[in-house]
Amino acid sequence: SQQGEEDPQALSIQEGENATMNCSYKTSINNLQWYRQNSGRGLVHLILIRSNEREKHSGRLRVTLDTSKKSSSLLITASRAADTASYFCAVWGQNFVFGPGTRLSVLP
């Protein structure tokens, strides 16, 4: 299965702290994407990293990819209460396959 698996399943931090979420997958990939889902809403694309890239930044987000370990991490720096959401990684096989997600709670 191409499925990404995030860990931890749930993460609770204080506002201002950094949050790190990890994703592992099983087979070779072309690209890996991270998405955010606020409660009761659809998923929103955050960032795409290709298999030949090692690191990518977007605002307070930093994504790394280690294809030798088949893993990726999403770092959110200086977290805010508004970052409270579920975060999913998705890998491309015949279709995008999503992991079970990490539920992030940022406490004010």
Next chain:
Amino acid sequence: DTAVSQTPKYLVTQMGNDKSIKCEQNLGHDTMYWYKQDSKKFLKIMFSYNNKELIINETVPNRFSPKSPDKAHLNLHINSLELGDSAVYFCASSQGRGAWELFFGEGSRLTVL
């Protein structure tokens, strides 16, 4: 304007009924998808549709059928609804298949009683 819109947002129905969920995208994308999200937030691909090519997840019961009248629409029909069909169904679209960002609708919460 909403990029990917789904209707209805909520649907409550009895077991055995047939229902449809509609999806429209105004992004000019070539590929559309249906995903099912269960109570544990796990997202599972059901179908993808690209240039009249339908790719079906083999685990999806044949009670589920996608119908695409044109490139901008991909509707989901469900026959003989079962309790286990209760979930949130998401429509998504992308410019193509592969290394493209997915744009999701807001979801349709289906409750089967």
